[in-house]
Amino acid sequence: MCQSIADGGRRCAGRGRSAGLRAAQTLYGPMVSSFTMEVSDGVSAALDIARRAGNPLIVGGAVRDAALGADPKDIDIEVHGTDIERLAQRYRDEGYRVDEVGKQFGVLKVSKKGVVTDLDVAVPRRENKVSAGHRGFEVSHDRDMTVTDAAERRDYTINAILYDPKHQVIVDPFNGSADLKAGVLRHVSDKFSEDPLRVLRGVQMAGRFGMELHPDTAMVCRDLRPTFDELATERVQEEWAKLYTKSTRPDLAIKALQDAGWDDTLPGLRTALADPDVVSSLTRLPEVDVADRTVIGAALLSRTMSEADRAVFLHNTVIGKDTQHVAADLVTADPTQLGSSYSRKVHAYVLAKRDFTFDRYLTYAEMMGDEQAVQVARAALAEGIGAGPEQPLIQGRDVISAVAGARKPGPWVGELVDEARDRQYRGEFTDRDAAMAWVVGQVSRS
Numbered sequence: 001m002c003q004s005i006a007d008g009g010r011r012c013a014g015r016g017r018s019a020g021l022r023a024a025q026t027l028y029g030p031m032v033s034s035f036t037m038e039v040s041d042g043v044s045a046a047l048d049i050a051r052r053a054g055n056p057l058i059v060g061g062a063v064r065d066a067a068l069g070a071d072p073k074d075i076d077i078e079v080h081g082t083d084i085e086r087l088a089q090r091y092r093d094e095g096y097r098v099d100e101v102g103k104q105f106g107v108l109k110v111s112k113k114g115v116v117t118d119l120d121v122a123v124p125r126r127e128n129k130v131s132a133g134h135r136g137f138e139v140s141h142d143r144d145m146t147v148t149d150a151a152e153r154r155d156y157t158i159n160a161i162l163y164d165p166k167h168q169v170i171v172d173p174f175n176g177s178a179d180l181k182a183g184v185l186r187h188v189s190d191k192f193s194e195d196p197l198r199v200l201r202g203v204q205m206a207g208r209f210g211m212e213l214h215p216d217t218a219m220v221c222r223d224l225r226p227t228f229d230e231l232a233t234e235r236v237q238e239e240w241a242k243l244y245t246k247s248t249r250p251d252l253a254i255k256a257l258q259d260a261g262w263d264d265t266l267p268g269l270r271t272a273l274a275d276p277d278v279v280s281s282l283t284r285l286p287e288v289d290v291a292d293r294t295v296i297g298a299a300l301l302s303r304t305m306s307e308a309d310r311a312v313f314l315h316n317t318v319i320g321k322d323t324q325h326v327a328a329d330l331v332t333a334d335p336t337q338l339g340s341s342y343s344r345k346v347h348a349y350v351l352a353k354r355d356f357t358f359d360r361y362l363t364y365a366e367m368m369g370d371e372q373a374v375q376v377a378r379a380a381l382a383e384g385i386g387a388g389p390e391q392p393l394i395q396g397r398d399v400i401s402a403v404a405g406a407r408k409p410g411p412w413v414g415e416l417v418d419e420a421r422d423r424q425y426r427g428e429f430t431d432r433d434a435a436m437a438w439v440v441g442q443v444s445r446s
Helices: 015-028 041-051 061-067 084-093 147-151 176-182 190-194 197-209 215-223 225-230 233-246 250-259 269-273 276-282 290-302 307-317 321-332 341-350 358-368 371-382 396-403 411-426 432-445
Strands: 032-034 055-059 076-080 097-099 107-112 116-122 125-129 137-141 162-164 169-171
Touching: 015 032, 015 162, 015 169, 041 055, 041 076, 041 084, 041 116, 055 061, 061 162, 061 176, 076 147, 084 097, 084 107, 190 215, 197 215, 197 233, 197 250, 215 225, 233 290, 233 307, 250 269, 250 276, 269 276, 269 290, 276 290, 276 358, 290 307, 290 321, 290 358, 307 321, 321 358, 341 371, 341 411, 358 371, 396 411, 396 432, 411 432
Parallel strands: 076 116
Antiparallel strands: 032 169, 055 076, 055 162, 097 107, 107 116, 125 137, 162 169
């Protein structure tokens, strides 16, 4: 029979599993429990090959997700009792393509057409901090490293759970299953402090899995606050992207950020997070289409910031300048200046190249609770400009065709098109024939 590990997953016991459990206890000690984790046929085949070189275990987030009852993704395999060269050769002998780009870190990417693509297969490694920053580590491989020693380099106990597919057991040297069930993010060891990015990783995981930082871990995070400036902007953006797009409880991500003392890492952030309206609006972020969560979330967080602080915040938490611009445009769209159909049409046209839409503005306004902005957005949708601007009735080629070679093309063509579009948005003409008649009249008078 099976029981839930953490609102899902399967921990199983029975006569059919007792032999595997006893063998695993002999191998690992008392840190094991029976468990079934489903993997694809391709991963299973890759495990079989790795088993010819050593003892392969599935590690990291895939095991955590399986314990939560979710389909495991991005499976990583760690093979104990072997070296990287022997492991690579085993896969090559079986017709796999082996990419050794991560070999210095003890990681191979193995692929075989029709079987598996870019599967990470690694050997245990030791990491020694030698310089500042996320990448400042010296890596060495140790084929005789124990499972506990290998897992000690991981960040949180819920990510230090391993799965032995041969014996079908969870190997849990730091009791991560209990923390997962309790909703607690607890650091594995003192090595946590060697990589300050782990603080932000914990923040986004708190939002994704509905968890809170253990008080001891929060204290360690606070001690790491001065190291924030060591982190590459790209890595910071990646963790915020997960917060925006994957959080089921954004309020707990915010709480973790505050508990960690990292809510002042960007100007204006602490004040924004102290605003109950901001936090309240963010709780609805998981309801938003995943494609829009980043721009909506970033806009909501930065709406109380000054223009300068907002620019810094968006640069550090949003991937891509275009997406940063969309978030800023949502914040700066002033509903008091968009009360007329003409102003809305012009706004939609001017910001179309920056990917602003009134569809997004409506979502932002509703979450913000700004009734005036909601009315503006709904009016735009009723006018047919929710997904983009009203298309101009005429273009430059129409003007050139109208003059039939009587006048040499030049800047005047664009100016005439712009004026025609402006008159169109004012409602002076509503179809192409009327617009062309106006163009012909303008050309004949010139």
